[in-house]
Amino acid sequence: MQPKEQQVAQASMADVIERLAGELTLAEEPSRFIAALEGEEAEPGNE
Amino acid sequence: MSDESLAGTAADIRARRISPVEAVERCLARIHKWDGRIRAFIRLDAEGALEAARSLEADASAGRWRGPLHGVPLGFKDLCRLRGLPTSCGTRTPDYFAGSGECTAARRLLDAGGISLGKLNMTELAMGAYGDNAHHGDVDNPWLAGHAAGGSSSGSGAGVAAGFFAGAVGSDTGGSIRLPAGCCGVVGLKPTYGRISRAGAMVLSWSMDHLGPLAWTARDAALMLNVMAGSDPADATTSRRAVPDYTAGLDGGIKGVRIGVPENYFFDGVDEEIAAGVRRAARELEGLGARVAQIRLPDPTVMMDVSMLITRAEASTVHARVFRERPQDLQPMVRIRLQMGTGISAYDYLQALRLRAKLTRAFVREVFAEVDVLLTPVIPEPQPALSDLKSATAEVFNTRAGRFSRLTRPFNGLGLPAISVPCGFTAAGLPLGFQAVGRPFDESLLLKLAHTYQEAAGWHRRRSSLD
Numbered sequence: 178m179q180p181k182e183q184q185v186a187q188a189s190m191a192d193v194i195e196r197l198a199g200e201l202t203l204a205e206e207p208s209r210f211i212a213a214l215e216g217e218e219a220e221p222g223n224e
Numbered sequence: 225m226s227d228e229s230l231a232g233t234a235a236d237i238r239a240r241r242i243s244p245v246e247a248v249e250r251c252l253a254r255i256h257k258w259d260g261r262i263r264a265f266i267r268l269d270a271e272g273a274l275e276a277a278r279s280l281e282a283d284a285s286a287g288r289w290r291g292p293l294h295g296v297p298l299g300f301k302d303l304c305r306l307r308g309l310p311t312s313c314g315t316r317t318p319d320y321f322a323g324s325g326e327c328t329a330a331r332r333l334l335d336a337g338g339i340s341l342g343k344l345n346m347t348e349l350a351m352g353a354y355g356d357n358a359h360h361g362d363v364d365n366p367w368l369a370g371h372a373a374g375g376s377s378s379g380s381g382a383g384v385a386a387g388f389f390a391g392a393v394g395s396d397t398g399g400s401i402r403l404p405a406g407c408c409g410v411v412g413l414k415p416t417y418g419r420i421s422r423a424g425a426m427v428l429s430w431s432m433d434h435l436g437p438l439a440w441t442a443r444d445a446a447l448m449l450n451v452m453a454g455s456d457p458a459d460a461t462t463s464r465r466a467v468p469d470y471t472a473g474l475d476g477g478i479k480g481v482r483i484g485v486p487e488n489y490f491f492d493g494v495d496e497e498i499a500a501g502v503r504r505a506a507r508e509l510e511g512l513g514a515r516v517a518q519i520r521l522p523d524p525t526v527m528m529d530v531s532m533l534i535t536r537a538e539a540s541t542v543h544a545r546v547f548r549e550r551p552q553d554l555q556p557m558v559r560i561r562l563q564m565g566t567g568i569s570a571y572d573y574l575q576a577l578r579l580r581a582k583l584t585r586a587f588v589r590e591v592f593a594e595v596d597v598l599l600t601p602v603i604p605e606p607q608p609a610l611s612d613l614k615s616a617t618a619e620v621f622n623t624r625a626g627r628f629s630r631l632t633r634p635f636n637g638l639g640l641p642a643i644s645v646p647c648g649f650t651a652a653g654l655p656l657g658f659q660a661v662g663r664p665f666d667e668s669l670l671l672k673l674a675h676t677y678q679e680a681a682g683w684h685r686r687r688s689s690l691d
Contacts, residue, residue, distance in 0.1 A: 182619060182623065183560070183564060183619065183622065183623070184564075184567075186623075187533075187536075187564055187567065187568070189529075190529040190532060190533050191533065191568070191569075191572045193526060193529050194529060194530060194533060194572055194575050194576050194579060195572070195575065197526065197579055198575035198578065198579060201575075201578050201579065201582060205578045205581060205582055206578060206581065207574070207577035207578060207580070207581055208581070209581035209582075209585065210417075210577070210580050210581040210584050210639065211417075211418065211461070212581075212585075213581060213584040213585040213588055213639075213664075214416060214417060214418065214463075214584070214588075214639050214664040214665070215463065215465075215664070216664070220585070
C-alpha cells in the first residue's frame with residue numbers, strides 16, 4: 178500500500194494537472210517542449 | 225604546481241610540472257586516507273587509473289596530447305556505463321545496468337585525455353536528495369562529518385570537495401547535480417535539456433534526466449562541458465546546435481547582466497541563513513556590475529507537480545522489472561516511489577507532458593523578457609544530520625526529500641540550464657550556495673556569472689578540513 182499522505186499528494190497533483198489541461202489548445206503536444214527550448218516558440222493554434 | 229583545480233591540474237600536466245601518474249597518485253593517496261569516511265566510491269579503479277596514466281605519460285613524453293583534459297583524474301557516477309566496470313546504479317546488484325554501449329559523455333571526457341578513477345556512490349536508482357545508500361554506505365559531507373552530502377550524485381559532489389578527483393559526472397532529474405554541489409560547496413551544472421547526451425547512462429526519467437559536470441570552479445565546469453556537450457546519434461533528444469567554447473567569455477565580466485531574484489516561491493520557508501547568503505551574493509553580483517531586481521515568476525508549484533508526476537510515471541515504467549521481481553532488493557523509500565508511479569494513468573501522464581510544453585514556452589517568453597538570469601537558493605534547509613534522516617520512517621523521509629528538491633526540480637521540468645555556485649558557509653561550517661538559471665542553451669552566461677562571482681568572492685579557495 179502507498180502511504181496515505183503520499184496518495185493524497187499524488188491525487189492533488191493529478192487534480193491540478195486535470196484543471197490546467199482544460200486550458201490547452203487541441204494542437205498542444207509534448208514535442209513542443211523541445212521547440213520551446215530551441216526557440217521555435219509559436220503558440221499552437223486549434224487547427 | 226598551480227592548484228588542484230581541474231584547469232590547474234591540466235595546465236600543470238601540459239607544462240610537465242607534474243605527470244599524469246603523479247596526478248593520479250596524489251588523488252589515490254587522498255582517497256585511501258579519507259574515503260573510509262566519505263564513501264564517495266562504489267568501485268575505485270586504482271589499477272585502471274594508473275595504467276591509463278602511464279599510457280598518457282608516455283604520450284606526453286612523445287609530444288602526443290589527447291585533448292584538453294590530458295591526464296586529469298575524474299570520477300563517474302555509477303550510472304554511467306564504462307567498458308570494463310560494472311554499473312550498479314546504487315543498487316545492491318553489481319551490474320544492474322548491464323550492456324555494451326558506453327556513456328557518451330563519459331567516453332568523450334576520457335577521449336579528451338581524462339582518467340577514470342572509478343565509479344561513484346549515489347542514491348539507489350538516482351532516487352533521493354540526500355546521498356544516503358543502505359547498500360553502499362551513506363556519503364558523508366567533507367565539510368562536517370555526519371551530515372548529508374546531497375543526492376543523488378552524492379559521490380560526485382563529495383569526491384570533488386574532498387579532493388579525490390578534479391571533476392566528476394553527475395546526473396540530475398530533480399536536482400541531483402545541483403543538490404550535492406550545493407551541499408558540498410562545489411560547482412554543479414545541469415545544462416539545457418538536450419545539450420549533453422544521456423546515452424549509456426541509466427534512465428530514471430527520459431523527459432527529466434540531464435547529465436552534467438561537478439567541479440571546484442566554473443572554469444573547470446566549462447572545460448568539462450566543452451567536451452561533454454553536443455549532438456549524439458545514440459541520443460535522439462540531443463540538440464544539433466553548435467557547441468561554443470564555454471571558456472572563451474569567462475573573463476568578460478557581468479556588467480549590465482539583468483538578474484532576477486524571485487519574490488514568490490523560491491524564498492518561501494527557506495532557512496534564514498541560506499536566504500541571507502543568497503541575497504548577499506545578489507548584492508555582490510550587483511557590485512560587480514549586474515542589475516539586480518525582484519521578479520514575480522509564473523507559479524512554479526505547477527511545474528513542480530508536472531515534473532514530479534512525469535518523473536514518477538517514467539521511473540516506475542523503466543524500473544518495473546526490479547520492482548516486480550526483486551522488490552526486497554530495494555530500499556523501502558525507493559519501493560514506495562516506484563509504487564506511486566504505477567498508479568498514474570496514461571491520461572494524467574500525457575496531459576502533464578502537454579502542460580509542460582505550454583508552461584515552458586510561457587516561462588521562457590515572460591521571464592527572460594525581463595531578466596537574463598534568475599538567482600535562487602539551491603536547498604531550502606541546511607544539510608541535515610544523517611542520523612536524523614535514518615531515524616525517519618520511509619514516508620516521512622520521502623516527504624522531506626521532496627521538499628529538499630523543491631527549488632531545483634522546476635528547472636528540470638522547464639529544461640533550463642541551472643548552475644549551483646558556493647557562496648559562503650553557515651555558522652556550523654556547512655557550505656552555502658546559490659542557483660543561477662538562464663535561457664535555453666545559455667550555459668555560457670551562467671558560467672561567466674559563476675566565474676566572475678568566484679573570482680571576486682574566493683570561496684573556492686577554501687578547502688574542507690579533512691586534513
